[in-house]
Amino acid sequence: MPAKTDMAYTAYETDMPINQGKAEKIKAMLPLWQVGMKRTMCILSHTLLTEGKLPRWTDTKEWDDRLSQRQWNSVTRQAKGMMDSWMGLRQNDFKRIVSHSKLDTETRHRLYKINKRRAWWEPVDDEDHKLARRIIKHLRKRIPFPDPARCRTMVMDGKIAEIQPSHMGGVYYYWARVSTLEKNKPLYAPLAIHSNLEQHLNPDDPENLCNQLQVRVNEDGTLTTHLMTARPKAAPRETGSILGLDWGMKSLFATSDGRLYGLSLFAWLKARDNELTNLTRELGHARIPYKRSRRYRNLNRRIREHVTNEVNRVLNLIADQQVRELVVEDLDFRHGGLSKPLNRIVTRAGRHAVRMKLDRLNQIRGVTIIRINPAYTSQECPRCGYTSPKNRPDQAHFHCQCCGHTNNADIVAANNIKARRSRPEYWRWIGKQNILDRLRKEHAQRCPDRIHCPDHAERSTALPRQRNSQGRLTRGYKKVA
Numbered sequence: 165m166p167a168k169t170d171m172a173y174t175a176y177e178t179d180m181p182i183n184q185g186k187a188e189k190i191k192a193m194l195p196l197w198q199v200g201m202k203r204t205m206c207i208l209s210h211t212l213l214t215e216g217k218l219p220r221w222t223d224t225k226e227w228d229d230r231l232s233q234r235q236w237n238s239v240t241r242q243a244k245g246m247m248d249s250w251m252g253l254r255q256n257d258f259k260r261i262v263s264h265s266k267l268d269t270e271t272r273h274r275l276y277k278i279n280k281r282r283a284w285w286e287p288v289d290d291e292d293h294k295l296a297r298r299i300i301k302h303l304r305k306r307i308p309f310p311d312p313a314r315c316r317t318m319v320m321d322g323k324i325a326e327i328q329p330s331h332m333g334g335v336y337y338y339w340a341r342v343s344t345l346e347k348n349k350p351l352y353a354p355l356a357i358h359s360n361l362e363q364h365l366n367p368d369d370p371e372n373l374c375n376q377l378q379v380r381v382n383e384d385g386t387l388t389t390h391l392m393t394a395r396p397k398a399a400p401r402e403t404g405s406i407l408g409l410d411w412g413m414k415s416l417f418a419t420s421d422g423r424l425y426g427l428s429l430f431a432w433l434k435a436r437d438n439e440l441t442n443l444t445r446e447l448g449h450a451r452i453p454y455k456r457s458r459r460y461r462n463l464n465r466r467i468r469e470h471v472t473n474e475v476n477r478v479l480n481l482i483a484d485q486q487v488r489e490l491v492v493e494d495l496d497f498r499h500g501g502l503s504k505p506l507n508r509i510v511t512r513a514g515r516h517a518v519r520m521k522l523d524r525l526n527q528i529r530g531v532t533i534i535r536i537n538p539a540y541t542s543q544e545c546p547r548c549g550y551t552s553p554k555n556r557p558d559q560a561h562f563h564c565q566c567c568g569h570t571n572n573a574d575i576v577a578a579n580n581i582k583a584r585r586s587r588p589e590y591w592r593w594i595g596k597q598n599i600l601d602r603l604r605k606e607h608a609q610r611c612p613d614r615i616h617c618p619d620h621a622e623r624s625t626a627l628p629r630q631r632n633s634q635g636r637l638t639r640g641y642k643k644v645a
């Protein structure tokens with residue numbers, strides 16, 4: 165995999181119209197490819213666990229000679245790429261765990277240092293390393309090392325799948341010269357490039373085609389092909405506004421300046437929810453596993469694609485305006501009103517789409533993305549800071565019980581998200597209760613009499629619980645002077 169950090173990479177689906185014979189030759193490589201990836205992954209994980217770091221290279225000289233050494237290089241590189249991204253994700257998890265922990269500052273600091281080098285398994289026997297190993301062991305239990313045996317995509321680099329522009333001036337702009345299992349007999353596959361990639365292929369465009377072909381062998385035997393491009397990352401925008409963004413189901417996005425986007429999505433999802441419920445019931449009666457049903461898979465895909473398209477469309481609209489910085493919450497979609505299975509599909513698809521799209525906006529359009537801790541952003545009053553679930557009489561409305569401020573609940577959340585931007589960095593990592601305590605304390609200073617804060621008044625003036633004449637536990641209240 166390409167991995168220069170100053171470049172932005174994009175994959176474009178590309179048609180590869182080849183005959184059955186050629187397709188079979190490409191498909192014949194997959195089983196060997198998977199075995200090789202699995203083998204590489206074994207070597208990588210073994211070295212990692214015993215020596216504490218990944219090996220610099222993998223020796224493939226003795227491997228099955230049906231694939232050439234160049235092909236094995238592609239295989240090992242792909243497996244290493246999978247391991248790298250696994251380690252990158254665990255690095256974030258590790259950081260989160262340590263920062264949420266009750267460890268003292270110095271220990272935390274030393275753990276961060278180990279984590280930064282990804283040296284969790286470094287064979288050192290001090291307390292810090294022991295602790296680091298315990299944390300990473302816990303993480304690995306939750307999310308094991310990637311299993312490449314199930315990976316159906318072959319990432320072939322230029323040495324074994326060279327991408328060449330067409331000299332014939334025919335319909336196809338490019339050919340891929342692909343090495344297969346037949347030695348010295350590469351096959352030539354035409355690549356029909358879609359317009360979304362074609363627009364980047366003129367020499368003036370900053371985006372350039374990488375010499376790499378990704379072929380996925382689908383379960384039904386068809387092939388899906390992707391070409392990759394690389395371009396330098398955009399410089400950060402220096403002018404424009406700063407927007408807080410709240411995402412949810414009712415309105416897909418609300419902005420801190422009071423706009424609501426993607427309002428029709430929820431109705432569309434509601435309709436799909438009925439379809440999905442009926443279909444799963446039917447399949448349940450017929451005792452057909454969901455995954456085996458083509459209708460179920462198609463519906464699933466339709467929902468995912470629709471959510472992804474909506475996310476991309478709306479975020480493009482937002483980025484088209486003069487925006488310099490987007491402030492977003494770290495975690496989730498707020499949900500409600502959908503069945504559990506659909507909720508799961510939408511949450512996953514939505515989260516993934518948002519993350520991908522925000523990365524793109526950052527890399528290609530130079531929009532800075534700030535992530536904040538979203539705890540209580542839906543319950544906090546942006547005017548007086550009073551935080552309570554009672555500020556949300558329902559899903560759609562916000563009504564502050566302290567100062568009486570009212571607004572659309574999503575817009576309030578977007579405002580609070582924007583405001584969190586100016587909190588110190590460690591706010592991102594502290595727990596929910598901690599944040600609530602801080603918000604309450606701040607509000608108490610701004611609103612000293614607190615008479616109009618029902619829940620503050622209750623808490624602060626409550627007497628210890630005592631038994632009344634019927635023997636029940638009750639709370640006594642002091643008279644507020």
Ligand SMILES: [Zn+2]
Binds near residue numbers: 548549567568569
């Ligand atoms: Zn208020």
